[in-house]
Structure formats: C-alpha cells, structure tokens
Amino acid sequence: MGKDGYLGEFEMKVMMALIRLGSNAYGMTIRRDISERTGRDVSIGAIYATLDRMERKGYVSSHKGEATPERGHRAKRYFKIEAPGKRIYADSWNALDNMREGLDDGLVTTFEPVGV
Amino acid sequence: MGKDGYLGEFEMKVMMALIRLGSNAYGMTIRRDISERTGRDVSIGAIYATLDRMERKGYVSSHKGEATPERGHRAKRYFKIEAPGKRIYADSWNALDNMREGLDDGLVTTFEPVGV
DNA sequence: CCTCAAAATATACAATGTAGAAACTAGTAG
DNA sequence: CTACTAGTTTCTACATTGTATATTTTGAGG
Numbered sequence: 066m067g068k069d070g071y072l073g074e075f076e077m078k079v080m081m082a083l084i085r086l087g088s089n090a091y092g093m094t095i096r097r098d099i100s101e102r103t104g105r106d107v108s109i110g111a112i113y114a115t116l117d118r119m120e121r122k123g124y125v126s127s128h129k130g131e132a133t134p135e136r137g138h139r140a141k142r143y144f145k146i147e148a149p150g151k152r153i154y155a156d157s158w159n160a161l162d163n164m165r166e167g168l169d170d171g172l173v174t175t176f177e178p179v180g181v
Numbered sequence: 182m183g184k185d186g187y188l189g190e191f192e193m194k195v196m197m198a199l200i201r202l203g204s205n206a207y208g209m210t211i212r213r214d215i216s217e218r219t220g221r222d223v224s225i226g227a228i229y230a231t232l233d234r235m236e237r238k239g240y241v242s243s244h245k246g247e248a249t250p251e252r253g254h255r256a257k258r259y260f261k262i263e264a265p266g267k268r269i270y271a272d273s274w275n276a277l278d279n280m281r282e283g284l285d286d287g288l289v290t291t292f293e294p295v296g297v
Numbered sequence: 298c299c300t301c302a303a304a305a306t307a308t309a310c311a312a313t314g315t316a317g318a319a320a321c322t323a324g325t326a327g
Numbered sequence: 328c329t330a331c332t333a334g335t336t337t338c339t340a341c342a343t344t345g346t347a348t349a350t351t352t353t354g355a356g357g
Contacts, residue, residue, distance in 0.1 A: 104276075110336095118312085
C-alpha cells in the first residue's frame with residue numbers, strides 16, 4: 066500500500082480540482098476552482114509549481130491544447146491524473162479519514178464556516 | 182475566517198490525535214495514535230518538531246506532567262489545542278470538505294477514467 | 298558506577314507551499 | 328508596422344512543513 070508518502074494539503078486540493086474539472090482541467094480553471102471552493106486566492110505560480118512536481122513523479126500528466134487556441138491566447142496545457150496519482154490520492158484520503166474517524170466534529174463545526 | 186493559512190497534512194493528523202487523546206496527549210501517545218490509524222510509522226522527532234511549531238504559533242499549548250513521573254522516566258509533556266488552533270483546524274477541514282464535495286469517491290478507490 | 302527504558306530535545310535537510318515577475322500568443326487599434 | 332491587450336504558461340526564489348537521526352534526561356536496579 067501507499068509506502069510512497071502522502072500528498073500535501075495543497076497537492077490534495079489540486080488533485081480534487083483535477084477530478085472535478087475532468088477534461089477541462091488546466092492552470093486557470095484549477096486555480097479558479099480552488100479559489101471558489103476554499104474562499105482564498107492562490108497564485109497561478111503555486112498551481113503550476115505543484116502540478117509540475119506531481120508530473121515529475123508521474124502522478125499527473127499533461128498535454129498541450131489542440132491546434133487552434135481560441136483567439137490569440139497561448140495554448141492551454143491540460144492535466145489529468147495517472148494511476149500512481151490516483152493511488153496516492155486514495156491513500157492520502159484514507160489516512161485522513163481514519164484519523165478523523167470517531168472524532169467529535171462538533172469541535173470542528175462549532176466555528177464559523179470558511180468563506181461565505 | 183481563516184486568513185492565517187491552513188494546517189499542513191501532518192499538522193492535521195497531529196491535531197486529530199490531540200483531539201482523540203484528550204488529556205492523555207503527549208509525544209509517545211500521539212505518535213502511537215498516528216501510526217495505528219495510518220498504518221505508517223513516523224519518527225518521534227517529527228511529532229515534536231510539528232508540535233513545537235504549532236505551539237510557537239499559539240495553536241497548541243503544553244505543560245509538564247505532575248511531580249511523580251511513573252518510575253524514573255522523564256516527565257511527560259502534555260499538549261492541548263488552544264482556540265486559535267481549533268479555528269485553523271476547523272477552517273482547514275472546511276476547505277478540504279468543500280473541495281471534496283460532490284466528488285465521486287468511487288473514483289478514489291475504484292478508479293475510473295476521467296475525460297479524454 | 299553502569300545499564301535500561303520511556304520520554305523529550307536538538308538539529309539538519311528534503312519536500313511542499315507560495316508569490317512575483319517574465320514571456321508567449323494572437324487579435325485589434327492606430 | 329507597432330503598440331496594446333488579455334489569457335495563459337514558465338521561471339525562479341524563498342518560506343514553511345515534513346521527517347529522520349542522534350543526543351540528553353531521568354531514576355530504578357544491578
């Protein structure tokens with residue numbers, strides 16, 4: 066099982082954005098998804114640095130957008146999760162969920178929800 | 182709202198161990214809880230480094246065990262979460278849960294092609 | 298004294314988080 | 328032709344977290 070370590074907090078968020086966005090996952094949309102859902106802005110540089118590192122490890126792969134970029138813009142670079150990435154992502158959640166099991170979430174939700 | 186950032190992956194696990202252990206939370210028990218629940222060993226040094234950093238930030242506090250340590254052993258140092266720690270812990274989970282919302286967890290365990 | 302075991306402390310370094318600024322790519326205005 | 332614009336990626340530097348190993352503390356018992 067996951068002896069390769071765990072994904073970090075931000076890596077997890079990027080992975081979740083990838084899953085949600087599916088075939089429309091590229092730098093800007095990933096960034097937007099994370100900003101909207103967490104209520105906090107993150108720099109585009111942070112997104113790419115994380116994506117690049119995960120690609121080097123084989124957790125995700127990327128490919129440049131087809132021939133015709135909409136209108137003058139730079140070609141998009143689409144990302145998708147690869148098998149090793151899904152594995153470590155699942156392991157990471159399992160570890161977190163196991164730790165969380167049985168904990169009184171009252172402690173958590175007693176405080177105001179983030180964002181909103 | 183949590184404008185102070187989020188807890189990292191390991192910090193979250195330590196926090197959860199603290200919540201679970203309550204008044205019996207100290208280095209060795211925290212370590213054991215994390216090992217048992219995640220199935221992976223972590224060094225005691227990693228535990229303390231993290232605890233010390235969180236204490237510096239006011240997320241947790243510690244106090245030395247009472248006068249008589251069981252039998253010749255070094256006095257235990259008990260930890261507990263403080264208000265700022267509860268806040269950032271809650272915020273961290275909220276952000277993660279919000280990101281996770283609606284994601285097909287089947288994808289996580291079973292794995293299924295996304296797009297393309 | 299010396300050894301033993303539970304526990305904490307010190308320290309160093311690798312990995313991850315994160316921002317800021319530069320560069321790329323065409324349209325369009327002038 | 329040149330400049331301006333906007334969406335997008337790339338480069339790069341630095342701060343924060345993750346993590347291990349080695350050392351010290353403590354007191355009982357030989």
